[in-house]
Amino acid sequence: MTILVTGARGNIGGRVIAKLAEGGHRVRGSARDAAAVRPPSGAVAVELDITRPHNAKEALRDVDAVFLYPTRGDAGAFLTAAREAGVRHVVLLSSPAAYEAGEYDRPIGLVHRAAERSLEESGLRHTVVYPSWLATNAFRDWGERIRARESVGIAYPDAQVSPIHLDDVAEVAAELLTRDTHRGRMHVLTGPESLRLRDVAGILGDVLGTPIPVEELTREQALARRAPWMPEPVLEVLLDVAAAAVGVPAPLTNTVERITGHPGRTFGEWAHADRARFEAG
Template sequence: MVLSSPAAYEAGEFDRPIGMVHRAVERAVANFGLDHTMLYPSWLATNTQRDWADQIRTTRRVAMVFGDAPVAPIHADDIAEVAADLLTRNTRRARIQILIGPRSLRLRGAVATIGDMLGVELPVDDLTRDQVFEREQARMPRPILETLLDVAAASIGQTDPVTNTVERITGHPARPLRSWIEAHRTDFQHV
């Protein structure tokens, strides 16, 4: 079982740093010779905590670039349940499983979901690419950030696909972003 990334196969990513790292891991596993399945989760619901929780707790605002980029957040528990099923049963075994949340929404919509759970409006401040490079330079290498920004920019006007893979494997529909936010509400509460 390998938790990979759609960056390993998506146009605009597979031949750039993030995709190349994931493909290298996938090749190493395949070359080992054991039966395996690659899990490709969509945008992780946990990204909301990693990317926005500090801003929301301290300023009650979120600054981001490409707020209209689409995402279909996948709940971490859905990924874990799919992995557990595939590791403990020999059904639905395939080389890949693409795990996608139940609904495509814009990044702004994800912020609005958090605000709704907190009972507050969370304004989104639009940043330029240059502002993002300035803010994030200590957090991640520039080539990684450039790839993420290029992918987000290219996705504007698109809709993230939604599948029933989680439901086919676990027997229940994929959990909505709201479910993850409810379970982690304190991560976003004002200090």
């Protein structure tokens, strides 16, 4: 069995490759620039753009299953090539934004719904996974200020999320790619606890041994501080989602445990494992 993992340079794709390689499976990790991929022992890197799959035939040679990382653009030609190559199952990484109120008909949700629709129309057997708020969002959003020992600015700090450890997402994906026991239409993956965003910052402070002050931002302040890489329409959606989550427990599922056999890891476990990323330089 050979498994193709697209988005190999990403945090999740890289972990999926590592889990599969650890299990002794033949793995190909694809990216638009294969030279930038650093696959683990037992895996190989291949060049592939799923929106312009001119070399899809070679990338899909002898591939039994595909981990599909969503991307903007039409993946229809790639999925057609996958069906013609004899791929038996596809695991698509999606987002709760594809179905949640206030998100499914806005920028983030529309991208993921388009990817799901393209896969459905391909005729390929598939399972869609929907991970909750990724634990790594804490580093993405606050890492620079925490490393500088500054306060973190959060709009709606009492919004609740259920942070999921990326290793849990990768383990679920690896199970679905290699075994048919849990292959269904969809799986919603969450962490084991509902936390306010200010509690997430508090856990990081406990792990680092120093309090992390939280500055509550107004919506206008959050928009004014928008990072250059964050499109304003996307931030608008995220702020609306956070506002709606104030005082509302985040959804929790036991899907990680059902599929992997162990409880989902807590945010604290992730913070301890990745604490070096937050250490002052």
